[in-house]
Amino acid sequence: MSAxxxxxxxxxxxxxxANGAGTxxxxxxxxxxxxxxxxxxxxxxxxxxxxxxxxxxxxQFVALDAPITLxxxxxxxxxxxxxxxxxxxxxxxxxxxLPDGPTRAFNLMLRGDxxxxxxxxxxxGSMWLPVREGWLWFVHVxxxxxxxQVGDEHVALEMGANVWIDAAxxxxxxxxxxxxxxxxxxxxxxx
Numbered sequence: 001m002s003a004x005x006x007x008x009x010x011x012x013x014x015x016x017x018a019n020g021a022g023t024x025x026x027x028x029x030x031x032x033x034x035x036x037x038x039x040x041x042x043x044x045x046x047x048x049x050x051x052x053x054x055x056x057x058x059x060q061f062v063a064l065d066a067p068i069t070l071x072x073x074x075x076x077x078x079x080x081x082x083x084x085x086x087x088x089x090x091x092x093x094x095x096x097x098l099p100d101g102p103t104r105a106f107n108l109m110l111r112g113d114x115x116x117x118x119x120x121x122x123x124x125g126s127m128w129l130p131v132r133e134g135w136l137w138f139v140h141v142x143x144x145x146x147x148x149q150v151g152d153e154h155v156a157l158e159m160g161a162n163v164w165i166d167a168a169x170x171x172x173x174x175x176x177x178x179x180x181x182x183x184x185x186x187x188x189x190x191x
Contacts, residue, residue, distance in 0.1 A: 144179015
């Protein structure tokens with residue numbers, strides 16, 4: 001079984017937000033229907049407005065192109081720079097303000113016992129991903145290019161590419177190149 005699984009662009013689907021105020025491109029979810037346990041997506045945020053509420057959902061969120069300010073119902077405000085990751089309760093749908101114009105945002109949403117972690121990282125040279133027994137990596141190449149190697153497998157990726165990494169314990173997992181990456185680590189019990 002291959003440790004590197006590239007997602008074909010035609011497997012991604014764009015759908016309107018639950019509240020109709022924007023669109024989201026769903027990259028992957030499990031299961032692949034409305035009752036998912038986890039979901040990876042990229043939202044297009046073209047204007048100031050309210051996010052959709054996702055009750056019983058833990059959200060991890062990172063603005064990809066420009067800063068964003070999130071205002072929550074309890075008056076809490078988060079001013080996020082580009083590539084800053086935050087966590088919030090999906091039931092508390094924030095109001096988003098775009099101080100520097102439209103942006104996209106990468107979302108990891110988890111329900112129930114699903115476990116995962118979202119990270120945004122620059123890539124300048126080589127990076128080694130730690131392999132944990134029972135966990136998968138997902139990589140989105142936000143900008144630039146990346147060459148990935150797990151054991152004897154190798155794949156070259158350009159901007160916009162998405163790949164799953166399912167490395168066995170003890171396999172060295174290396175990413176090399178230049179640009180920016182969105183990384184997600186998901187428990188196999190989740191995936």
